[in-house]
Amino acid sequence: MNWKVLAVGALLIIPLVWVLAMGFGKDPRALPNVLEGKQAPGFALQTMDGDRTVDLAELRGKPVVVNFYSSWCVPCAQEHPWLVKVAPAYQARGVTFLGVIYNDEPVKVKAFLRRYGEAYPTLIDPAQRTAMDYGVAGVPETFLIDAEGRIARKFTGPVVPDQFLAALEALL
Amino acid sequence: MISLLGRAAILVALAACSVGAVAGLYGGWKGSAEAARWSRIMAWAFFGAVTVATGLMEYALLTHDFSVHYVSQVGSLDSPVWVSIVSLWSSLEGSILFWAFILGVYAAGQAWWTRDRFPAHSSWAMGMTLVIGVFFTFLVAGIANPFGLVDPAPANGPGPNPLLQNHILMVVHPPTLYLGYVGMTVPFAMGAAALLAGNINPAWSRALRNAMMVPWGFLTAGILLGGWWSYDVLGWGGYWAWDPVENASLLPWLTATAFLHSAMLMERKEQLKGWTLTLLMGSFLLTILGTFMTRSGVFNSVHSFTQSEIGPIFLGFLAVGLVFTVVLLAARIDKLAPPTEGLAGPVTRDVAFLAQNLVFTAITFTVLLGTVWPLLNEAISGERISVGEPYFNQWAVPLGFLLVFLMGVGPALPWGRPSASAMVTRAGLPALFTVLVVGLLLALDIRAPWPLAVFGASAFALWVTIGEMLAPGLARWRSTGGSLPIALWQASLKARRRQAGYIVHLGVILVAVGIAASSGWRHVHELTMIKNETTSVGRYTLTFLGSEAVQESHRTASVARFHVSAGSNELGTLEPRMNNYPRMGSPLPAPAVYSGPREDLYLSLVQVDPRTDLVSLQAVIQPMVWWIWFGGAVMAFGTVLAAWPARKGRPA
Numbered sequence: 001m002n003w004k005v006l007a008v009g010a011l012l013i014i015p016l017v018w019v020l021a022m023g024f025g026k027d028p029r030a031l032p033n034v035l036e037g038k039q040a041p042g043f044a045l046q047t048m049d050g051d052r053t054v055d056l057a058e059l060r061g062k063p064v065v066v067n068f069y070s071s072w073c074v075p076c077a078q079e080h081p082w083l084v085k086v087a088p089a090y091q092a093r094g095v096t097f098l099g100v101i102y103n104d105e106p107v108k109v110k111a112f113l114r115r116y117g118e119a120y121p122t123l124i125d126p127a128q129r130t131a132m133d134y135g136v137a138g139v140p141e142t143f144l145i146d147a148e149g150r151i152a153r154k155f156t157g158p159v160v161p162d163q164f165l166a167a168l169e170a171l172l
Numbered sequence: 173m174i175s176l177l178g179r180a181a182i183l184v185a186l187a188a189c190s191v192g193a194v195a196g197l198y199g200g201w202k203g204s205a206e207a208a209r210w211s212r213i214m215a216w217a218f219f220g221a222v223t224v225a226t227g228l229m230e231y232a233l234l235t236h237d238f239s240v241h242y243v244s245q246v247g248s249l250d251s252p253v254w255v256s257i258v259s260l261w262s263s264l265e266g267s268i269l270f271w272a273f274i275l276g277v278y279a280a281g282q283a284w285w286t287r288d289r290f291p292a293h294s295s296w297a298m299g300m301t302l303v304i305g306v307f308f309t310f311l312v313a314g315i316a317n318p319f320g321l322v323d324p325a326p327a328n329g330p331g332p333n334p335l336l337q338n339h340i341l342m343v344v345h346p347p348t349l350y351l352g353y354v355g356m357t358v359p360f361a362m363g364a365a366a367l368l369a370g371n372i373n374p375a376w377s378r379a380l381r382n383a384m385m386v387p388w389g390f391l392t393a394g395i396l397l398g399g400w401w402s403y404d405v406l407g408w409g410g411y412w413a414w415d416p417v418e419n420a421s422l423l424p425w426l427t428a429t430a431f432l433h434s435a436m437l438m439e440r441k442e443q444l445k446g447w448t449l450t451l452l453m454g455s456f457l458l459t460i461l462g463t464f465m466t467r468s469g470v471f472n473s474v475h476s477f478t479q480s481e482i483g484p485i486f487l488g489f490l491a492v493g494l495v496f497t498v499v500l501l502a503a504r505i506d507k508l509a510p511p512t513e514g515l516a517g518p519v520t521r522d523v524a525f526l527a528q529n530l531v532f533t534a535i536t537f538t539v540l541l542g543t544v545w546p547l548l549n550e551a552i553s554g555e556r557i558s559v560g561e562p563y564f565n566q567w568a569v570p571l572g573f574l575l576v577f578l579m580g581v582g583p584a585l586p587w588g589r590p591s592a593s594a595m596v597t598r599a600g601l602p603a604l605f606t607v608l609v610v611g612l613l614l615a616l617d618i619r620a621p622w623p624l625a626v627f628g629a630s631a632f633a634l635w636v637t638i639g640e641m642l643a644p645g646l647a648r649w650r651s652t653g654g655s656l657p658i659a660l661w662q663a664s665l666k667a668r669r670r671q672a673g674y675i676v677h678l679g680v681i682l683v684a685v686g687i688a689a690s691s692g693w694r695h696v697h698e699l700t701m702i703k704n705e706t707t708s709v710g711r712y713t714l715t716f717l718g719s720e721a722v723q724e725s726h727r728t729a730s731v732a733r734f735h736v737s738a739g740s741n742e743l744g745t746l747e748p749r750m751n752n753y754p755r756m757g758s759p760l761p762a763p764a765v766y767s768g769p770r771e772d773l774y775l776s777l778v779q780v781d782p783r784t785d786l787v788s789l790q791a792v793i794q795p796m797v798w799w800i801w802f803g804g805a806v807m808a809f810g811t812v813l814a815a816w817p818a819r820k821g822r823p824a
Contacts, residue, residue, distance in 0.1 A: 002502045005446070009498030017491045019544050020464065022551035024483060074698065074778060074790065 036154060040064075040145045041133035045123035048106050054098060054123055056149070062094040063152075063171040064145040068136050070104040071112035076140045079158035084117035086165070091120070093172060100125050102139045146171050174240050178228045178319035182312050185221035185272070188214045189305040196299020200368060208295035212283040215298060218305055219280035226273040229266065229318060233259050238329055241320030242266050248331030250726045255337050261346045262332035264467060264482065265318035270347075272308045274354040279305055282358050282383075293365040293376050300361030300368075307489055315481055331726060334753035334760060341401040349394030349421060353459040355387025356424060360456030363449045364497075367504040372449075374439055380452065381435040382815065388428045389811030395421050396683075396804035407761035407776040409696065409792035411800065414564040419543045420462030423536055428455040430532035433525055441513035443522075446505040447529075453497045458536075460490045465543075516589055524582035531574050538567040573625050576684045579677055580633030583640045602635035623692035630681045630688075637681070641674045668813065675810030682803025689796035690772075696792050698778075703785035710793045712773055713737045717745070721782045728752045730759075730780045732787050736766060736773065748775045748789065769802075771795040 044055040056064065067083060069076040087097045097120035101109050109122060125131055134143060142155040144167055153167040192214025199207030232240045233256045236247050246259045246266065261267045279301050286294035312318070336342045362380050366372040398418065399411035412418060431451035437443040464486040515522045542559045584598050609631035613624060644667055645660030652659065664671045697709050701716040708714070719732040731749040746764040753760065763776040774792040 002505050005505055006498060006502040009494075009502065013491070013494045013498060015548075016544070017487065017494070019548045019551055020461075020487055020490075021484075023547045077698065077788075078778065 036151055038151055040066075040143065040149055040151045041130070043123075043125075043130045043133070045100070045125055045130060047121045048101070048109065048124055054121065056145075059096050060149055061147050062096060063147060063168065064096045064098065065090075065168070066098050066100060066134075066143045066145065067140060068100045068102045068131055068134070068142070069140045070102045071108040072104065073139045075158045077112070077116055079140055080112075080116040082161060083159070084119040087119040090168060095168065095172070096120075098123055100130060102131050102136060103128060144168060144171060174228050174232045174237055175319045175321040178225050178232075178240070179313075179317070181221050181225035181228065182309060182317075182319070185218050185225065185276070186306065186309040186313050188217035188221060189302050189309050192218060193299050193302035193306055196295050196297075196302055198299075200293075200296030200299055200365065204295075205291070208298065211295060211298040211302065212287060215279040215283040215302060218302065218309075219276035222269075222273045222276035222309070225312075225319075226260070226269060229269060230257065230260060233257065236329075237325075238327070239322050239325035240318070241322050242318035244322045244326055244329050246332045247329040248726065249328050251331050251337070252725065254340070254343060255332065255726065258336065258343050258346075259332045261350070262336045265312075265316045267346075268308065268311050268316045268482075269318050271350060271354055272305070272312050274347075274350050275301075275305050275308055275357060278355055278358050282361075290376060290379060292369050292371065292373075293362065293379075296365035296368045297358075297362045300364045301357055304357050304361070311482065311485070315485060331753075334727070334751070337726060337753065339401060339405045339762070341397060341404065345394060345397040345401050348390050348397055352387045352389075352391025352394045353421075353424070353463065355390060356384075356428070356456040356459045359383040359387070360453050363452040364500060366449065366508075367500045370504055370507040372438075372445055372508055374442070377435060377439040377442075381432060381439065384428055384431060384435070384452065384455075385811060385815040388425070388432060389808060389815060391421065391425050391428065392811065393804065393808050395425060396801065396807075400801055403774075403797070404763065404765065405760075407763045409694075409763070409774045409776060409790065409794070411797070414539075414542070414561050416543050417462070417466050419539050420458075420465045423462065423539060423543075424455045424458040426532050426536045426539070427451050427458060430529045430536075431455060434529050437515075437522065437525055441511055441515070442509060443511045443513070443515055445508045445511075446501060450501060451529075453501075457490065457493050457497060460486070460493060464490055516587070519585060519590060519595070521582055521585040521587050524578055524585050528575070528578045528582060531571055531578065535568065535571045535575075538571070539564065542567075569622050572684070572687075573622065573629060576626060576629040576633055576681070579680065580629060580636045583674075583677075584636045599636075602632045602639070605635045606632040620692050623688040626684055626688035630685050633677065633681050637674050637677045641671055668816075668818075672810045672814035675813060676807050677810075679803045679805070679807030679810055682799050682806060684803075686796045686799030686801075686803060690794040690800070694792065694794045696790060698788070698790055700786065700788045709773070709791045711738050712743070712791075712793075714775075714791070716787055718785065719780050719782045719787060722749075726753070729762075730777075730782050732777055732780050732789070734764075734775060746773075746775050748777045750777050750780055767798050769796070769798050772797045 040056065042056050044053050044057075046053050065087075069080065083097070091097060099120060099122035101122060101124055106124065113122065123130075128136075134141070137156070140155075140158055142159050142164070143151055144153040144164075146152045152171055155164065192211045195207045195214060196211030198204065199209075199211055229240070229242065231237075232243050233247055234253070236243065236249055236256075238244045238247060242263070242265050246263045247256065251259070259266065261270045279298075282301055283298060286297065290297075331337070359380055362376070362383055366376055366380070395418075398421065402413070403409070403411040428451075431448060434444050434448045434451060438445055438448045464483065467482050467486055515526070517523050542563050545559045580602065581599075584602065586594065586598070590598075606628050610624060610628045613627060618624060641664075642660065645656075645663035648663045649656050649659035695710065699707060699709070699714075701707060701714075703716055703718050706713060706715040713736070715735040717733040717735055719730055722729045722731050729749045729751045731747050734746045734748075736743040736746050743766055746766060748764040749762045750759040751762055761777050763774055765775075766773040772792075772794050774790075774794065776790045776792070778788040778790060780787045780789075
């Protein structure tokens, strides 16, 4: 018996089988959201036009929708016109809609907004600090923040219209 | 009725397999020719029974016999005939039955091939193949039984997964891959036989390499067809996404390729026996890992079957296989005869082989680690992360370059110790050619470092490979005179396996160039067009002619038509579409591609509504994608040439 071969083999097999066995009973498609139900990370960001700073803390008391997006992302272009369409009705009911640029240049984003419509301010996120705080893994991601400043719901990828509206109505 | 007959056939197959496995192992252990003969007869019986079972299932699918459980799950009266046929492998139970059938084909082939040779090993090997057959037939007989009776039978079924109905390549890609996966069983069994028998002679080494050539060829073709399918169906304009299941098919391919090379050292010098057998047996175990990945529901992938009971059983089988292999290697590795000849170094072909093996192993570990990392991370920290393309590309690009580089350098090096002057003559011209090619590319303002490096290494490898292929013929022509083409042809016939190997290398070079070019200069354009609008994309002019709704038996679709021209060249009409399947919530895009050796124009719809005159689409322009598929065909041709049995009376 060659003990070296046996030891190296055991070193490879045991962790591999253990890791695979741990995977059972978990849904690989469900990305857990550790943030849901927690206090939303604060931010104070400049709007793209540079005319004012939006501070999340000042928006307490009413729901807030934060949409991370960029001009180079196809699903963003797919969801954006729909968001622009539904935003005004909810803004009238006190909801604040905010876009946050993810990894993009304001010039390109402006062209994007000219093309797909603009109904709410877009904020500049220097060095992606806010995106990191929110654990954004890719765009688009959309966060619904309730009146107490907690993250009520997160959408990864383009928002699903029915679910988005239902979740937003629940906050009003 | 079919339920009953099918189940009976499977039970017969299980019995034949079990008896044959015991007979084969006993025959190996006791050296009994009679027991070995019985194991071969049982292998034939196993083949016959699974063929009947599979035939019955196809019959049930084609006649829409919804009283059969599997047909009630994947059959549909609306499916075209070809969709009904491929439904066999569209879902879990059918795919395992199909697996058992292919294993039956291989077992019968092995029984025939080894019937009158390799007396020391063939019985062990037959027994091992049938042991694995027992496992798969057991699955079909029990937990993954496709022949269950549905009473009362439903009037119609839902049809198979829409992704599988979306393209004709689904007829070819899965069976090819299965032929590769399942075929690994035979070399695994033969490797185990070498260890069980405690010796491995050059004849058995050669047999091992030949046995691996067949599944390796199918696996290569299957992976490339999968890339082609993904490119033609999924609509994102790529052919490889480092999806867990793509990785699962790549892993055994990597170790099998490494094996095919180190086996040459084993055959020639009886070197690296333990390592070579590890690669060989590891390749099979990685196919089981890959199957586990698709069938267990543990990994997130386009390929995943639904979460099922079968996962833990597969994991158990994998664990048993791993432990068996390691214990067997540990017990017998010191018994194998020592090398007849030492490895030469440092600048020799031996060392190039070792380096090649090292690089392949490094890629295998990188890909394996990246694939299981999300599971590992979750097991440790409870958080699920995903490992994306950047990780894989970061490693695969430099390691892939190294492989192309070694593919050029290896054959340029002599087997023995080279003299400095011999090196200059062997490597001088290819090096000059490389400098010329790279210089030309730089002059054309191509500056991307990795593609440039791959092109340079490919140029070197191309020259060396063609030089190596011509060398024997040229030598013959110089010594005997006469016609050059005839000398080349005759010398090639004499060294068929060698020439075939180099043809495979030529294919790899083409694939490498295609991958480097298409990933290096990929341009994505997003367009929104109104009817009759004309726009230009790259060197093409697109005119949107309009869209229409189409009703087909198993789906509805929106088809957009584009007229395409390049300069004054009319290239015709491209018709990308959006297919809607009743079982699927969101529509599936079916891209349209204008493909050629220079570049591909790839149109994939993002949004289309025939009621309006608007269409949104992605137009992707990628150079030289075509060369990947063409290189794949060259590789397949080379493999067939290498694996083709030699005429009787002449050694293979």
